[in-house]
Amino acid sequence: MAETPVQIESKITRILIVGTGLIGASTGLALKAAGFKGHISGWDATRVERLTALEMGAVDEVASSREEALSVARHAHVIVLAIPVMGILDWLLELAPVLRSGQLVTDVGSTKLQIAELGQGLFGGGGARFLPGHPMAGKESGGAALAEAGLFRGAMWLFTPFAEEMDELAVEWRSWVAKFGARTLDLDAARHDELCAWVSHLPQMLSTALAALLEDRFGDAPEIAAIGGRALRETTRLGASPYSMWRDVAMSNTDPIAETLFALEQRLAHVRENLKTPALRDEFALANRFRARR
Amino acid sequence: MAETPVQIESKITRILIVGTGLIGASTGLALKAAGFKGHISGWDATRVERLTALEMGAVDEVASSREEALSVARHAHVIVLAIPVMGILDWLLELAPVLRSGQLVTDVGSTKLQIAELGQGLFGGGGARFLPGHPMAGKESGGAALAEAGLFRGAMWLFTPFAEEMDELAVEWRSWVAKFGARTLDLDAARHDELCAWVSHLPQMLSTALAALLEDRFGDAPEIAAIGGRALRETTRLGASPYSMWRDVAMSNTDPIAETLFALEQRLAHVRENLKTPALRDEFALANRFRARR
Structure with missing residues (x-):
């Protein structure tokens, strides 16, 4: 050539x-x-x-x-x-x-x-x-x-x-x-860690927590496998991630991750307390807006 | 023919x-x-x-x-x-x-x-x-x-x-x-509603809450769009779902959904309190086991 x-x-x-x-x-x-x-x-x-x-x-x-x-x-x-x-x-x-x-x-x-x-x-x-x-x-x-x-x-x-x-x-x-x-x-490195806590570490911890909760609650109950669809698959997919990698993330970005988890806990409680009120509509509207941009 | x-x-x-x-x-x-x-x-x-x-x-x-x-x-x-x-x-x-x-x-x-x-x-x-x-x-x-x-x-x-x-x-x-x-x-209808709360309604409420939280926190900050990858996309995808359909689910299955949300709130708090302890490893192990079956 x-x-x-x-x-x-x-x-x-x-x-x-x-x-x-x-x-x-x-x-x-x-x-x-x-x-x-x-x-x-x-x-x-x-x-x-x-x-x-x-x-x-x-x-x-x-x-x-x-x-x-x-x-x-x-x-x-x-x-x-x-x-x-x-x-x-x-x-x-x-x-x-x-x-x-x-x-x-x-x-x-x-x-x-x-x-x-x-x-x-x-x-x-x-x-x-x-x-x-x-x-x-x-x-x-x-x-x-x-x-x-x-x-x-x-x-x-x-x-x-x-x-x-x-x-x-x-x-x-x-x-x-x-x-x-x-x-x-x-x-900036601090901003990196804060942003990654929100867009990467929080989704990971959330997915791990959800999959662990379901494992504790249902083990290998066949019904969960039978009726769980795309929603369950997608929200628990990251549950397969290895601890070996995430241990260091949790160790080195503890405070920002804890902040995001605490905020999500409060948000879930807000949804839970408003399942029958118009505040649930506002929550869906915000979520719809977030997704419409992506 | x-x-x-x-x-x-x-x-x-x-x-x-x-x-x-x-x-x-x-x-x-x-x-x-x-x-x-x-x-x-x-x-x-x-x-x-x-x-x-x-x-x-x-x-x-x-x-x-x-x-x-x-x-x-x-x-x-x-x-x-x-x-x-x-x-x-x-x-x-x-x-x-x-x-x-x-x-x-x-x-x-x-x-x-x-x-x-x-x-x-x-x-x-x-x-x-x-x-x-x-x-x-x-x-x-x-x-x-x-x-x-x-x-x-x-x-x-x-x-x-x-x-x-x-x-x-x-x-x-x-x-x-x-x-x-x-x-x-x-x-059985009651069992149906309980199982669907776990595999369908909880993933929905979770995804809506996460997307709403990010919308509140970041609005249209360009960095979130730039660095959010597959993890963010998958865990917030259901955030696009319309309130019109989920309102009736929340209204007609309130208690089972509230139970799953409360359990997840506690689970997230457990993860948050153990970001630096070996309990996090156990949580990943459970989640890994859940996913290995699917």
């Missing part, structure tokens, strides 16, 4: 993906599908995850220990932390002393305030840079086996940068994200 | 559908798609609904007034009441004095205890029969224009008969419902 005459030079030629589960492996596949020609290393604490990612071509090689991954990190242009929030905090602490100028750390953690605050302290001076990120994509189950190059197409990839100036590597990383087909938006 | 040698004789040749909205018009279309060769009359208090149903061939003719519909009912083998619950109660009271043996009334109301109790008093003696029914099918919006012959395919069509013996017309009506592709299940 003929080379196109104008080539934008890629500064990023070596990437390390820490955590080759659903999001990490999909990031590797998306990079390759978007034309990334550099080298992608991977590391996952779970052996089957890193071998699956390798097998499916999401990464070109895998480290065989955390120590090896850390030494690969010293030579990567971009290190993508694609693990739960608490693990990201650990990695930031480990990476900060060994990285240098000309390197960029980014992450995909679901909550951003703790990560951004720690990251600013560690990477806010000179040397290596840090760009906190959050692709709003996923599936009910995780794991490399479900990874797809198209996972981020049409999804929102949020960033919560703490520096005004745009680092060259960060600019290029953003351009790769755009090539994945994702939309991007920059937010 | 050659006749098949054995023909099951159809007793039902004249049907009146009262309420030619989504469910009523879909019932007419489903009857025709299933090979019903008799005559279908329709009535709807809203002129555009009855004319739309006529135009799309869901009914063969429409009455032009409630009085005319009532006189058509005198000569119908089956009268299908496809209107909200309170309207069904009104029609049962009007039909009882004018119908006779050899006629069957059935309905599609979302709650069954009030309807079955009134119907038993009115039709439980001799004369015309009544078979309470409830197809669990629908869309976020109603209206004849959205009607489809296939609306009931794979859906559950519940019955809450109060008589043990199977009337001949009721047997034939059930066979038409089976031909629509619906599954059927007989339930």
